[in-house]
Amino acid sequence: MPGNENKEMDKRVEAHELENTGEQSLPPEIQASIGRQLKRAYAEIVSEPLPDRFSKLLNDLARSNKKSGDDS
Amino acid sequence: MITNPSSTFQQDLAALVPNLRAFARSLSGNADKADDLVQEALVKAWQNQSSFAEGSNLKAWVFTILRNAFLSERRKLKNEVEDADGTYANGVATNGNQSDHMDMLDFSAAFQTLPPDQREALILVGAEGFSYEEAALMCGCAVGTMKSRVNRARQKLATLLSVDEVL
Numbered sequence: 001m002p003g004n005e006n007k008e009m010d011k012r013v014e015a016h017e018l019e020n021t022g023e024q025s026l027p028p029e030i031q032a033s034i035g036r037q038l039k040r041a042y043a044e045i046v047s048e049p050l051p052d053r054f055s056k057l058l059n060d061l062a063r064s065n066k067k068s069g070d071d072s
Numbered sequence: 073m074i075t076n077p078s079s080t081f082q083q084d085l086a087a088l089v090p091n092l093r094a095f096a097r098s099l100s101g102n103a104d105k106a107d108d109l110v111q112e113a114l115v116k117a118w119q120n121q122s123s124f125a126e127g128s129n130l131k132a133w134v135f136t137i138l139r140n141a142f143l144s145e146r147r148k149l150k151n152e153v154e155d156a157d158g159t160y161a162n163g164v165a166t167n168g169n170q171s172d173h174m175d176m177l178d179f180s181a182a183f184q185t186l187p188p189d190q191r192e193a194l195i196l197v198g199a200e201g202f203s204y205e206e207a208a209l210m211c212g213c214a215v216g217t218m219k220s221r222v223n224r225a226r227q228k229l230a231t232l233l234s235v236d237e238v239l
Contacts, residue, residue, distance in 0.1 A: 026226055034229050035198055037179045042199035045094035054089045057111060058082050061118045 081121055084130055085114060091131065091200065092138055098195045099142045101184050109145070113138035132202065136210045139192070146188075182232040186225050193221035194229075 025031070092113060096106035117124075117134045124133055183191060189211075196207040197218070208218040 023220060023223055024227070025223055026230055030230050031226055034226050034233070037233070038183070038194060038198045038229075041179050041183065042094050042098070042195065045097050046090045048090070048093070050089060050093075051107065053107070054110065054114065055086060057114055058086055058118075061115065062079065062082050 081118075081124075085117060085134065088131055088134055089114075092134060095135055095195060095200070096138055096142070098183070098191055098199075099139070099188065109138055109141055112141045116141065129206070131200075132206055132210055135196070135200075139210065179229075179233065182229055185232065186228060190221050190225035190228070193218055194225040197222050198226075 026034075089110065092110045093106060096109040096113075097103060100106045100109060113134055116137050120137075124130065183194075186194070192211065193207060196202045196210065197204060202210070204215050204218050204222075208215045211218065
C-alpha cells in the first residue's frame with residue numbers, strides 16, 4: 001500500500017528531524033496508542049450534546065446584521 | 073434565487089461549534105470557561121467575517137481566533153493574580169516528576185498535566201489532523217517547534233499512562 005509507505009516515510013523523516021533537535025521520538029506502536037486515546041477522548045467532547053446558546057447566538061448575530069444596514 | 077453569503081457563513085460556523093468546544097476545553101480544562109471562549113470566538117469571527125479569505129480554511133481561522141481569545145484572557149488573569157511561586161505560569165499541574173507511572177491516571181487527567189503549549193500542539197496535530205505547518209502557522213511558531221512540542225507531549229503521556237504496559 002503506497003499510502004502506508006508514505007506514512008512510514010513521514011515517520012522516519014519526522015524521527016530524523018527530531019534527532020537533529022536532540023530529541024527522541026517514541027516507538028510507532030506507542031505513538032499510535034497515544035494517538036488512539038487522544039482521538040477517543042477528543043471525540044467524546046465533540047459528540048457531546050450542544051447547549052442551545054450557540055445556535056441562539058449565531059441566529060442573534062445574523063439577525064442584528066439584517067437590522068443594521070441590510071444592503072442586499 | 074438569492075443566496076445570502078452570510079447564511080452559509082453562519083452554517084459553516086455552526087458546524088464548527090462541537091470542535092471549537094473540544095479545542096477550548098483542552099486549552100482551558102474548564103467546561104464553562106471553554107464555552108465562554110467559544111462564544112467569544114464566534115462573535116469575533118462573525119464581526120471579522122469580511123477579513124476571512126474565501127476558500128481558505130475556516131476551521132484554522134476560527135481556531136486561531138479562539139486561541140487568541142484564550143491567550144489574552146490568560147494574560148489578563150496573570151496580571152490580576154499575584155503569581156509568586158510561578159505555579160500559574162507553569163500550567164495547571166506540572167507534576168511530571170512525582171512518579172514515572174501513574175497507573176490510575178486516565179487519559180484526560182494525564183493530558184491536563186501537560187503544559188498549555190503542548191496540549192494545544194497535540195490537539196491541533198493529533199486530534200484535529202492539522203499539518204505541522206498549519207499548526208505552526210496558527211500558533212505563530214516554527215514548524216520545528218511545533219514538532220518538538222507534539223513529541224514532548226507524546227513522550228510525557230507515554231510515561232504517565234505507562235503505555236508500554238498496556239500494549
